[in-house]
Amino acid sequence: MVRLILYLLLAVLLITLLRSVLGILLKAAARWLLAGGSQASRSTPSGGELRQDPVCGVYISTATSYKLTEGGKVLHFCSEACREQYRRRKGEAKA
Ligand SMILES: [Zn+2]
Structure with missing residues (x-):
């Protein structure tokens, strides 16, 4: 029974760890995409007058x-x- 609780705790810890890592990766990917996108294509109507x-x-x-x-x-x-x-x-x- 104690082992089950330990496993559960470990699983929760792993999930939170994975989530934070994924969040950092996603943020980095989004930044990279935004930086690359603004250079590659100027199709967004936000730029220019x-x-x-x-x-x-x-x-x-x-x-x-x-x-x-x-x-x-x-x-x-x-x-x-x-x-x-x-x-x-x-x-x-x-x-
Ligand atoms: Zn026209």
Whole structure:
């Protein structure tokens, strides 16, 4: 009977130990992923400023927008379609 209690105590101790180790590992993994993610992909809309799409008027983040440089100014579009539409419109204006 005493042995059973000892085993139980040991099991509880092991579980708490494993939990703390796992917690540390998970924290380290999350930090590593966050650090790697911010460098690898800039798809998160949290970065960059908001700019208005001159075609449809939608506000997009400069980090995710489709860019078009015109006369030293960078225009930001919500989609490839809007950028193409803007280009076409400019072409028509010149012609
Ligand atoms: Zn648009």
